[in-house]
Amino acid sequence: MKLHEYQAKDLLDAVGVRVLKGVVAGQASEIEAAAAKLSEAGPWVVKAQVHAGGRGKAGGVKLAKTRAELIEKARGILGMTLVSKQTGPQGVLVKKILMVEACDIAKEIYVSVLMDRKAGKPLVIASAEGGMEIEELAVSHPEKILKLHLDPLAGMQAWQSRELAYQLAPGEPSDSPVIPALAELLMGLSRAFFKYDASLVEVNPLIITPGKDVIALDAKVAIEDNALYRHPDIEAMRDVAEENPKEVKAAAAGLNYIALDGNIGCLVNGAGLAMATMDLIKLHGGAPNNFLDVGGGANKDTMLAAFKLLLSDEQVKGILVNIFGGIVRCDLVAQGVIDAAKEVSLSVPMVVRLEGTNAELGRKLLAESGLPITPAAGFNEATLKIVEAVRGK
Amino acid sequence: MAIIVNKNTKVLCQGVGRAGSFHLKGCKDYGTKMVGGVQPKKGGTTVEGLPVFNTVRQAVAETGADASMIFVPAPGSADAILEAADAGIKTIVCITEGVPVLDMSRTKAMLKAGYPGVRLIGPNCPGIITPEECKIGIMPGYIHKKGKVGILSKSGTLTYEAVHQTTAQGFGQTTCVGIGGDPILGSTYLDLLPLFEADPETEVIVLIGEIGGDAEKSAAEYWKASMKKPMVAFVAGRTAPAGKRMGHAGAIIGGAEDTADAKLKMLASYGIHTVDNPSLIGAEVAKVLGKR
Numbered sequence: 001m002k003l004h005e006y007q008a009k010d011l012l013d014a015v016g017v018r019v020l021k022g023v024v025a026g027q028a029s030e031i032e033a034a035a036a037k038l039s040e041a042g043p044w045v046v047k048a049q050v051h052a053g054g055r056g057k058a059g060g061v062k063l064a065k066t067r068a069e070l071i072e073k074a075r076g077i078l079g080m081t082l083v084s085k086q087t088g089p090q091g092v093l094v095k096k097i098l099m100v101e102a103c104d105i106a107k108e109i110y111v112s113v114l115m116d117r118k119a120g121k122p123l124v125i126a127s128a129e130g131g132m133e134i135e136e137l138a139v140s141h142p143e144k145i146l147k148l149h150l151d152p153l154a155g156m157q158a159w160q161s162r163e164l165a166y167q168l169a170p171g172e173p174s175d176s177p178v179i180p181a182l183a184e185l186l187m188g189l190s191r192a193f194f195k196y197d198a199s200l201v202e203v204n205p206l207i208i209t210p211g212k213d214v215i216a217l218d219a220k221v222a223i224e225d226n227a228l229y230r231h232p233d234i235e236a237m238r239d240v241a242e243e244n245p246k247e248v249k250a251a252a253a254g255l256n257y258i259a260l261d262g263n264i265g266c267l268v269n270g271a272g273l274a275m276a277t278m279d280l281i282k283l284h285g286g287a288p289n290n291f292l293d294v295g296g297g298a299n300k301d302t303m304l305a306a307f308k309l310l311l312s313d314e315q316v317k318g319i320l321v322n323i324f325g326g327i328v329r330c331d332l333v334a335q336g337v338i339d340a341a342k343e344v345s346l347s348v349p350m351v352v353r354l355e356g357t358n359a360e361l362g363r364k365l366l367a368e369s370g371l372p373i374t375p376a377a378g379f380n381e382a383t384l385k386i387v388e389a390v391r392g393k
Numbered sequence: 394m395a396i397i398v399n400k401n402t403k404v405l406c407q408g409v410g411r412a413g414s415f416h417l418k419g420c421k422d423y424g425t426k427m428v429g430g431v432q433p434k435k436g437g438t439t440v441e442g443l444p445v446f447n448t449v450r451q452a453v454a455e456t457g458a459d460a461s462m463i464f465v466p467a468p469g470s471a472d473a474i475l476e477a478a479d480a481g482i483k484t485i486v487c488i489t490e491g492v493p494v495l496d497m498s499r500t501k502a503m504l505k506a507g508y509p510g511v512r513l514i515g516p517n518c519p520g521i522i523t524p525e526e527c528k529i530g531i532m533p534g535y536i537h538k539k540g541k542v543g544i545l546s547k548s549g550t551l552t553y554e555a556v557h558q559t560t561a562q563g564f565g566q567t568t569c570v571g572i573g574g575d576p577i578l579g580s581t582y583l584d585l586l587p588l589f590e591a592d593p594e595t596e597v598i599v600l601i602g603e604i605g606g607d608a609e610k611s612a613a614e615y616w617k618a619s620m621k622k623p624m625v626a627f628v629a630g631r632t633a634p635a636g637k638r639m640g641h642a643g644a645i646i647g648g649a650e651d652t653a654d655a656k657l658k659m660l661a662s663y664g665i666h667t668v669d670n671p672s673l674i675g676a677e678v679a680k681v682l683g684k685r
Contacts, residue, residue: 153502
């Protein structure tokens, strides 16, 4: 689950990481009152709070020197459509802004903690060259990126944080106060990663000020979805306004759904088969509307919810059901199809392929239902039939 | 010959709630030597005619079990894995989906340090089957047939496709392992490929991958360096958008090398037979075996 910068800063602050929290506004009418809580003297920075990166280059981060300028810049960014490399050409609407005191910067550092799936351990990625995009640095100067694995049972050790701090601030003298402050901040990022079951904790830039303060100036935290049950307080921070409305609706019904651009609605069991079904539709010249895995424990209710979701989508011009029953029983799937088609009038062509546990019983139920459903024997045949059925629509 | 599990493997089921007992029965009906269940507070009762124990240690002492199938819900899965390892179980198959990745990271570290002889398969996987001998998992048994294709896959239902197709072609399978769809897995392709290479009955290996991570690349490098048997590969997710988690926790495109197209190209560049149509896995296997 993605979080906004201001939420990430709250979480880091709670484990002792030094951040500048600033103030948040979600309505134009809130801007002046919120800004009044900031320091008397500027400059300040206004930052768009969206789940996409690349905000700076897209005009979503602006400096203001005077109070009037702060209000004006805040009004400009709130409600703008931000288009960055990560948002796609349609962009995203900025629904919240963060206003925060600006800082003089002597040095910028990059740090992130994430899970290294190959090693099976958390990994710290850091560079003394902060501020720029890490992906670009990885390509242009891979030698400038430091990597450090953490023991998943013990977390970051003090010596690791010290060694890393000396490497990240090579210009500092041995007894500089920057080193222990930086080491403590690195320990804090590790603590946050473990405490919150994060999938990512990223600070870019982490700064050293001319006065030798060490501050996490930006913050990005994402929480691993499978561990959210352990963090109801963080789950409550979910900003559904930043998510695809169809996906929010699907998640509420317990469905594993991702919206795509095409016109063939897909209902499949199993994530791998669901992806492969989309791939095969594309290979045969069609366009999948969605990824939808009804999962292993699919019952009549989830099937009904899945059909309602697909049939209420105006983009959907045909539906392909592809079920290979392992846990899920094909007769239950068939009953779900029949119930859903009766409840929501079936207005588009539907091809159904059932294989696996109780497949024959399922096919029999469909055949006897009197519904306009095209059965298909194989995976390939089913895909060809639905692509053919929606062609020209 | 059978890989990892065979007709003599004695299997426990940890977690005998609705799903656990349903699949315990499925495995038993298939012919697997199921010897009991484990569920705290339920010791002394029975499930599908088999004894239920409070702890894995008791169950092992009473039944001589050497493998376990785990259906314990996600918050307790890692604990169940470690309990089985400490009780002396050598093959642990964790079916449960949704185990927090940090739990797996810790569990893997503990297994490596304290229980080096334990083989964990999963979590978030369909299990392992040696056709006509031993099924530990949720796969529909009847589509399998004893034969010569070894199958390794991140996906459950897509494994069934490959099984179904290779059965229909008349080849059958030696052993099929669903390694799971999570970012951190007990056994990777790399841990299992040497077993298939060494198995005299496996003539061809089918590898089914997904977007995300670089496990397919490690597998391809190992195949090129150390294996002689032909391999057929498919990678799901060519149409998946970047940055979205496609059902499986591990199926998310992070960088350019994570995409299905990049992986298929990479696999082909090593000399592995790739298919871009998942319904042609069986046909490709036939082609490869025909050439031999």
